[in-house]
Amino acid sequence: MRINPRITALLLAFAISGITVAFLSFVSGTTLSMLFVSGVAGFFGAFFLILYAIEILVYREVTKMHETIQRLKLKDFSFPRKNIVSDPNPLKKLNQEIFVYVARKQQEIDELKKMEVFRREFLADVSHELKTPIFAAQGFIHTLLDGAMDDEKVRDKFLQKAAKSLDGLDALVKDLVALSQMETGEIRMRKDRVDLRLITLEVCEQLENKANQRNTVLKIKPDRMLHVWVKADPQRISQVMTNLIENAIKYGNDNGKVIVHFEEDKKHFLITVRDNGPGIPPEHLSRIFERFYRVDKSRSKEKGGTGLGLAIVKHIINAHGSKITVTSKIDKGTTFTFKLDKAD
Template sequence: MSLSPRFIALLLACLISALTLAFLTFVEGVTNNMLFVVGVSSFVISFFLVLYAIELLVFREVNKMYKTIRQLKIRDFTISRKSVIKNNNPFKKLNDEIFVYVAKKQKEIDELKRLEQFRREFLADVSHELKTPIFAAQGFIHTLIDGAIDDEQVRDKFLSKAAKSLDGLDALVKDLVALSQLETGEVKMNFERVDLAHITREIFEQLEKIAHAKRTSLRLKTTYPGPVWVKADPQRIMQVMTNLIENALKYGNENGRVVVSLEEDKKHILVSVRDDGPGIPPEHLSRIFERFYRVEKSRSKDRGGTGLGLAIVKHILNAHKAKVTVMSKIDKGTTFRFKLERME
């Protein structure tokens, strides 16, 4: 037999009415009419008061708790923290507090699962990236040991390829160490007054050979002629600019152009590096700053690089209290932007 709110209210009302009449029978001068009126009144009042208390204050809130549990099962975390503070009903406050607590823990669990997945992917990527140059160099060296060393032409060719593979491995390890140090905060930024326009022109000179090979023009646009002073670590900000400009050259079109813009406002310099290449598909934009993430793995590897450049860029700019953003349109090109503190 289910105990509904009405049935419980009926039992308690009968009990209260009976107890009231029992006490009144011991009082002198009480007539049967008075007992009848008191009995009916106490029954009716007790019934509705108990029904209200059970129905509204208990059963209804318990049902809401069950609804909350169903919400949590389907991961519907739509609740305002303000509603928890404003509620005076202890059952409602308990319900909402449980909801907020479980929702918070569920999000923490989801984040841990995401980090675990990221860790597995990272280990797999590191293993793959290390394996490729090691196996290549190992193959060339073992071929020489097995007798090819006697052929001078083959020996020089294989040693050159082995050296190239080991150079790639060295660059990868250096980038991994740099990224690890940036993430743990071991690398301290030495902020100075830096001329960003001068740094950009130096990078253009360093990358002139690559630009000439792709017949790509390099252009610097500034709001005003002359130095563009920013507060930055000169070595690290040069690493950022080199990576972004080199990527624009590598992944841009033949006979294209790369434009670096330095726009001044009251407190910041807005830096943008734009190419007119094939662009990045929208589904990849949110992940391009992840370690080893490549939009097209085969093409990216053919063009060199460790796959860690943009991850390093992101962490260096974070240390400068700057955020790098990317905008891209298919067949229109890609633009990377960030702000640096301006100095006079």
């Protein structure tokens, strides 16, 4: 037989009523009518009081605790805020505390698992990225040591290639150090009043040769906006613009366009860097700011770069109290967007 609150209350009410009648029967002068009334009153009073105590105060809350445990097993952590209220019932408080505690711990565990996967992927990526230039430089140098040094043309050619590999290694290490320092807070943004349009113009002039090699047109819009005064770290924001514009040139189409657009509102400037290149597939958009993530690994390797540029860009923009977003359409182009506070 399944025990439920009503059966439990019924049995206890019978027991209390029987004990009450039994004790009263020993009292002199007690009539059968009095015993009957006492028994009935004791039974119904005890039944409803016990039923309320068991079902309302205990059984329902224990059932809710069981449901909470089942939800936690299924990793369902949705808990309406209206349910988190001050309640005198200790079982309700216990239920809420268990749920909140377990939910937080499970989220911590999930985060640790993600970090573990990220750490393994990062170590694998770093090993691979460091190995490539080191092995290349090693190969060229050992070839020279094995006798190729006597041929002047071969020697110069191999030394140039070894130097290029080591330059790439140096750039990679510098980016890794910078990214690590940003994440740990060692590098702080030294914000100043800077003209972002002037910085962008200087970046475009520096990248003019690369743009010309691909017949890419660089434009800054709108023409009427002569100055874009923002609060930013001049060196770091220049790094952001260099990376975004250089990527747009590098991964865009030949005979393409790269447009930097400024839009002003009351408190901010909205900055967009847009190209009309091949675009980025939707499945890659959420990951392009990850370290060493490359949409097309073979093309990215050919075009150079450390694979850390966009990760550094994201950290710099975040350190300025903003957020960078990306939108892209296949064969239409890619747009990076972020905001910066206006300077007084």
